[in-house]
Amino acid sequence: MTFPIRIFVPKDAAARSVGADDVAARIMAEAEARSIEVSVVRTGTRGALFLEPLVEVETSAGRIGYGPVDPDDVTGLFDAGFPSADGHPLHLGPVDAIPYLARQTRVTFARCGVIDPASVADYRAQGGFRGLEAALAKPAADIVEDVVASGLRGRGGAGFPTGIKWRTVAAAEADEKYICCNADEGDSGTFADRILMEGDPFLLIEGMTIAGLAVGACTGYVYIRSEYPDAIAAMKTAIAACEADGTLGDDILGSGRSFRLHVRVGAGAYICGEESAMLDSLEGKRGIVRAKPPIPAIAGLFGKPTVVNNVLSFAAVPSILADGPEAYAAHGMGKSRGTMPFQIAGNIARGGLVELGFGVTLRELIEDFGGGTHSGRPVRAVQVGGPLGAYVPADRLDLPMDYEAFAEAGFMVGHGGIVVFDDTVDMARQARFAFAFCAIESCGKCTPCRVGAVRGRETMDRILAGEDVATNVALVEDLCTLMTDASLCAMGGLTPMPVKSALTYFPEDFDRAHAREAAE
Amino acid sequence: MSVTPDDRSASLAGADAPATTDDVAAAVADVCAAHGDRPDALIEMLHAIQARLGHVPPQAEPLIAARLNRSRAEIHGVVSFYHDFHTAPAGRRVIKLCRAEACQAVGCEDLANHLHRAHRLGSGATTPDAAVTVEDAYCLGNCALGPAALVDGELQGRVTAERLDRWIAEARIPRGEAAE
Numbered sequence: 001m002t003f004p005i006r007i008f009v010p011k012d013a014a015a016r017s018v019g020a021d022d023v024a025a026r027i028m029a030e031a032e033a034r035s036i037e038v039s040v041v042r043t044g045t046r047g048a049l050f051l052e053p054l055v056e057v058e059t060s061a062g063r064i065g066y067g068p069v070d071p072d073d074v075t076g077l078f079d080a081g082f083p084s085a086d087g088h089p090l091h092l093g094p095v096d097a098i099p100y101l102a103r104q105t106r107v108t109f110a111r112c113g114v115i116d117p118a119s120v121a122d123y124r125a126q127g128g129f130r131g132l133e134a135a136l137a138k139p140a141a142d143i144v145e146d147v148v149a150s151g152l153r154g155r156g157g158a159g160f161p162t163g164i165k166w167r168t169v170a171a172a173e174a175d176e177k178y179i180c181c182n183a184d185e186g187d188s189g190t191f192a193d194r195i196l197m198e199g200d201p202f203l204l205i206e207g208m209t210i211a212g213l214a215v216g217a218c219t220g221y222v223y224i225r226s227e228y229p230d231a232i233a234a235m236k237t238a239i240a241a242c243e244a245d246g247t248l249g250d251d252i253l254g255s256g257r258s259f260r261l262h263v264r265v266g267a268g269a270y271i272c273g274e275e276s277a278m279l280d281s282l283e284g285k286r287g288i289v290r291a292k293p294p295i296p297a298i299a300g301l302f303g304k305p306t307v308v309n310n311v312l313s314f315a316a317v318p319s320i321l322a323d324g325p326e327a328y329a330a331h332g333m334g335k336s337r338g339t340m341p342f343q344i345a346g347n348i349a350r351g352g353l354v355e356l357g358f359g360v361t362l363r364e365l366i367e368d369f370g371g372g373t374h375s376g377r378p379v380r381a382v383q384v385g386g387p388l389g390a391y392v393p394a395d396r397l398d399l400p401m402d403y404e405a406f407a408e409a410g411f412m413v414g415h416g417g418i419v420v421f422d423d424t425v426d427m428a429r430q431a432r433f434a435f436a437f438c439a440i441e442s443c444g445k446c447t448p449c450r451v452g453a454v455r456g457r458e459t460m461d462r463i464l465a466g467e468d469v470a471t472n473v474a475l476v477e478d479l480c481t482l483m484t485d486a487s488l489c490a491m492g493g494l495t496p497m498p499v500k501s502a503l504t505y506f507p508e509d510f511d512r513a514h515a516r517e518a519a520e
Numbered sequence: 521m522s523v524t525p526d527d528r529s530a531s532l533a534g535a536d537a538p539a540t541t542d543d544v545a546a547a548v549a550d551v552c553a554a555h556g557d558r559p560d561a562l563i564e565m566l567h568a569i570q571a572r573l574g575h576v577p578p579q580a581e582p583l584i585a586a587r588l589n590r591s592r593a594e595i596h597g598v599v600s601f602y603h604d605f606h607t608a609p610a611g612r613r614v615i616k617l618c619r620a621e622a623c624q625a626v627g628c629e630d631l632a633n634h635l636h637r638a639h640r641l642g643s644g645a646t647t648p649d650a651a652v653t654v655e656d657a658y659c660l661g662n663c664a665l666g667p668a669a670l671v672d673g674e675l676q677g678r679v680t681a682e683r684l685d686r687w688i689a690e691a692r693i694p695r696g697e698a699a700e
């Protein structure tokens with residue numbers, strides 16, 4: 001071992017939420033008390049959140065992991081010989097061999113948890129900026145065609161081909177164009193954008209810069225939700241580091257090309273994740289959904305042609321440029337190409353981020369990676385794709401994660417969030433929540449959503465009270481049809497998806513009068 | 521007894537003295553100037569004003585409107601649209617409890633009921649001594665380690681009723697004794 005020994009402790013918000021700061025402080029204090037020379041590096045998370053705080057020690061045989069380390073474990077670890085405490089029960093062996101991590105296909109998240117997210121040098125040493133260098137060496141149109149050829153589809157939910165969107169913006173004539181990153185990540189069960197921004201912010205910067213080169217835009221904005229203070233800080237630090245390094249600014253890597261990036265903070269409104277509401281919010285207004293057309297690619301921020309993409313869409317781009325579109329497209333199935341960072345959450349034993357090619361089944365994710373429920377009870381329902389996504393019943397877990405396969409089954413992949421519920425869930429209550437959430441977060445522009453959500457919540461309350469259930473269920477179904485057909489955006493248009501899936505697959509939960517009789 | 525956000529200010533006799541007219545005017549002037557009086561920076565400005573004063577006082581709205589050359593209605597429209605902005609002071613400690621699906625799957629509704637039953641703290645309520653405000657949040661990005669909460673801006677995972685009780689008790693120690 002070289003001295004000082006490098007020890008890595010995540011400063012990812014999730015790791016901090018279970019004590020990572022205290023663990024880092026205790027390690028430094030113990031090391032000092034025992035005159036062991038260590039330097040503690042704060043990284044992002046590897047995404048195996050059930051192992052957080054995951055402490056790693058650099059050795060000649062790679063990084064060795066310990067976890068989950070409670071602050072109170074630190075003294076015992078040192079007593080057992082830490083930084084090399086092979087015999088300690090928290091010793092996990094080589095981090096790269098931990099099955100949860102070893103079985104993933106890490107493309108976008110390859111560096112996350114490995115590098116210091118404030119160090120441009122670390123990023124470069126781990127292969128960073130190869131995509132940007134490749135992009136600088138090509139005509140803009142070739143960058144766009146590489147992204148088209150990769151088959152990359154938007155990771156924010158709708159799955160629209162990213163390269164096609166860029167083509168539209170590239171072709172638009174304008175004195176100014178913008179690159180906007182949607183980092184609003186409001187879906188319950190999702191945290192991949194946050195983990196990436198906190199653990200490898202340079203990758204997002206690199207992806208957005210390449211987008212700027214591809215379409216001819218010199219200014220970008222990252223719109224981050226206010227619930228993510230750590231991600232906001234990490235992005236600001238990384239942007240400043242890139243400006244100092246010359247990878248952002250008026251002469252990117254000495255090319256004479258210019259690109260500048262700004263962070264904007266949301267203010268607690270789910271609808272600002274919808275791209276046109278986000279653009280209004282970026283302009284300092286209420287986040288009200290805009291009618292389309294025009295699409296943002298033609299008239300977006302301040303009326304100018306604008307690329308709006310999710311964090312993970314931009315973050316996939318550097319590897320496409322660096323290693324070629326074929327390498328990226330080699331992962332996945334059908335028309336869902338590349339890898340997807342799935343997020344396993346809710347009632348789950350081993351929750352976290354799992355990046356794999358499309359085509360993996362829900363069962364593999366929930367059982368093989370996730371280890372089943374946290375409560376130990378059977379899985380009953382899984383909500384995939386956020387609050388607007390369907391509740392998938394436990395007997396459909398063999399469905400492959402693929403945009404088309406999911407759509408065909410009436411479900412949605414969305415941003416890849418998987419929320420597991422055990423058999424204590426009351427699906428009528430979940431249906432009520434879907435309406436209630438829509439009522440809270442609706443932008444109010446169109447009646448089917450603004451009024452429909454409130455009526456839906458009220459009607460669900462009557463069903464929950466066992467009042468005239470058959471009539472009220474029919475009313476809910478009518479409301480769902482109206483909202484689906486007549487809402488301006490997917491907020492009102494997709495709220496029926498969780499409601500109808502609950503009704504279809506869990507009808508027994510709606511039969512309150514019957515349930516009450518059975519209980520009596 | 522709990523209070524709703526709307527009558528928070530009326531019940532805060534024991535809290536920090538509300539911002540004076542001069543404080544508000546100075547905050548608006550500084551913050552708007554720092555953002556070059558650009559209307560597109562309005563949300564950033566409101567965050568900055570709230571960070572400085574603890575809330576966005578209604579009397580700030582016409583002042584901001586004048587500086588940005590916008591109508592007061594427009595400014596009010598933005599302040600009232602976003603859940604983050606509060607027009608009255610919050611308690612000394614703010615607990616934002618996640619109420620979204622992944623946290624529901626691990627019992628956040630039981631925690632909300634506990635706050636209600638044991639502390640009479642419904643969503644948006646502040647304790648009468650202005651010590652604690654409880655708010656709802658919808659996903660804090662900690663969905664694999666729920667139930668999640670933001671306590672004074674710090675993310676917490678695996679929240680339990682006992683930990684909520686402790687956070688509330690800490691905040692309710694009268695100031696001056698807290699250091700002992």
Ligand SMILES: Cc1cc2nc3c(=O)[nH]c(=O)nc-3n(C[C@H](O)[C@H](O)[C@H](O)COP(=O)(O)O)c2cc1C
Nearest residue numbers: 154155156182184185186273274275309310313490
């Ligand atoms: C109600 C609603 C919320 C949305 N929230 C997000 C979000 O938080 N993040 C995101 O990237 N896209 C979100 N979207 C999708 C965006 O409108 C848009 O499709 C996406 O940002 C485009 O980027 P992509 O093509 O890279 O996915 C949301 C859409 C709707 C209707």
Ligand code: SF4
Nearest residue numbers: 443445446449489492
């Ligand atoms: S569907 Fe709802 S959120 Fe979308 S535009 Fe209409 S009111 Fe706004």
Ligand code: FES
Nearest residue numbers: 618623660662663
């Ligand atoms: S749902 Fe509670 S943190 Fe995401």
